[in-house]
Amino acid sequence: MAFEIKAKIANFGGQLLKLEHQSIHSHPIPPVAIQSNINSPGASTKTKMALNLFLPPSSISHPPSKIPVLIFLSGLTCTGDNCAEKGFLQPHAARHGIAVVYPDTSPRGAKIDGEDDSFDFGSGAGFYVDATTEGWGSNYNMYTYINEELPSELFKQFEALDSGRVGITGHSMGGHGALTIFLKNPGKYLSVSAFAPISNPINCPWGQKAFGGYFGEENKEKWAEHDATELVKSWEEDKTLEVLIDVGTADNFYKQGQLLPENFKMAAGDKGIQVRYQEGYDHSYFFVSSFAGDHVDFHAKYLCNRALH
């Protein structure tokens, strides 16, 4: 549904909008989809969802020109606020004239047993999938929310946003979200990058817990459908795939094997994946902010100069 604008905050010559809306498709949901809860066209979170939308100065000074959009998906425990406050994508987005969307990382207050018990499952840990298990399936549909409902509502309400020029990026669990959503929708997103992404969730503890809970322990086929390393294997050979990934060498989650960018890189072969290991950087927003400029510049190549495509 339409967004309520809770606040407009001046920032880097543009505006950061605090938005809230009820997630629910406006068209009727087929009853069978409600029952099965499985990737139905109507699947969404059915909760109130908050997000941030940064509009660059060009959206104010030149309203008629269309503005490309970069979606930033956040990591475990975060909301859309953390990166908007600490990630420092905005000055670079302002410079290039790109809007940035910072969605939340899960439904909130869905009243599911155990929803708030873990930092890595349930609230703040939606993993950008459409859950199929009982309890989770009716609300935990972050894949459909991010890939369909949210952009569709944004383009409806904010007409300056260019639905034909959308890039996607993210941090940690959000890097997993960015990579998988990009790979599952060839041609839909013009660019993809990731900061310290969970790159092979079916082979790391965080991913195994999440996919086990959202898809069931047995449903391994479904697991693979949301694993960047599995997905990249079937990316068409003759189609280039340019991805910028940064990972800090002092990132404890990288060292613990939660991220596994090396598996993604190896599965991708010579498809143009650039994994940069940044000496001494950890997993925090101090790392994200340090390379935010490089990532926005990377996306701008694809989003701001259509002639490249």
Added chain:
Amino acid sequence: MAFEIKAKIANFGGQLLKLEHQSIHSHPIPPVAIQSNINSPGASTKTKMALNLFLPPSSISHPPSKIPVLIFLSGLTCTGDNCAEKGFLQPHAARHGIAVVYPDTSPRGAKIDGEDDSFDFGSGAGFYVDATTEGWGSNYNMYTYINEELPSELFKQFEALDSGRVGITGHSMGGHGALTIFLKNPGKYLSVSAFAPISNPINCPWGQKAFGGYFGEENKEKWAEHDATELVKSWEEDKTLEVLIDVGTADNFYKQGQLLPENFKMAAGDKGIQVRYQEGYDHSYFFVSSFAGDHVDFHAKYLCNRALH
């Protein structure tokens, strides 16, 4: 006392150090000073103090070259963490080769009655003065802590920092701190700027509450000694005073008369005070971060090119 390095975080090619130390002068405090607690040479907070220190890349790549220092004083309710995470001074400090110090805004855990009762008095609200009232006088000596103890300990432990090139800035209550500490110590700081500073505390509710509590209601002479608008009146006529101040026109505290930069500007006459009213900006770190680059550039003129002086 010496700093314990709690963490070293890679950031913008440099390092953000999380420091902690016990505030107490290492030389013996004269007993009379302990009794009176009034601006004694040994006055300090006597509590454990946490802070952040950003060291630019040049401190790592060229250890022998001396690094200028910018002190950023934070506002009400903040610690040294907020601006280090959200203020976005670091990329610009990295670019110019300037270290940035983010101290805390008050003693913590001094066990004074009412210390944690208000957001605008006591914890998080030290106002960068040496308190003279009973209860507060023994610990709330943030003026001496910032102006003497902290830099002295920093220059002792981090030898690359250049004690001859120090600038000072701050936000809100910290802007008040920056302006007053600069004005009370001619020649000690090479540059000063402020974001939405409390510029005339003796005439605003926040300042009146703080100064009443820290100096007593009757001690108006002392109040004036820590009021930027009063202090600037006695700045030597023939000495230039260049100050960069930014204030947002949508800043609620500005609208409520808590900041009064216009009084400071008027009192300064033609002394070179530049007050920029930034259309639509509020009082938050979204405002600070938007103009952080301008402020660091301003300080760099004085800190990085001694030939200018």
